[in-house]
Amino acid sequence: APTFGTATVRFGDAEESTRNALLRLCQPFNLTRHPAITLPVPTPFGSLPVGLQLVAGDTERLLEIALAVEAALAP
Secondary structure (H helix, E strand, O other): OOOOOOOEEEEOOEEEEHHHHHHOOOHHHHHHOOOEEEEEEOOOOOOOOEEEEEEOOOHHHHHHHHHHHHHHHOO
16 A cells, blocks of 8 residues: 555556556446445554455445455454
8 A cells, every 4th residue: 555645656667656556456347337346354453454356247246245255354
């Protein structure tokens, strides 16, 4: 996770805008109109946040899956 206000991030030898890097895995589903959801993943105190993105063919099924995953991730 980049620090708030960071304009660019580095991937190996390449530098990319933070906005592009953060949206890279979301935009394809926006363009194809697939429902997607991101769930927070529990992490140890002091570690960087982690999110799990789920994508499905229809919203109802996506929500069913998200609820099951959320329950499985609960501490």
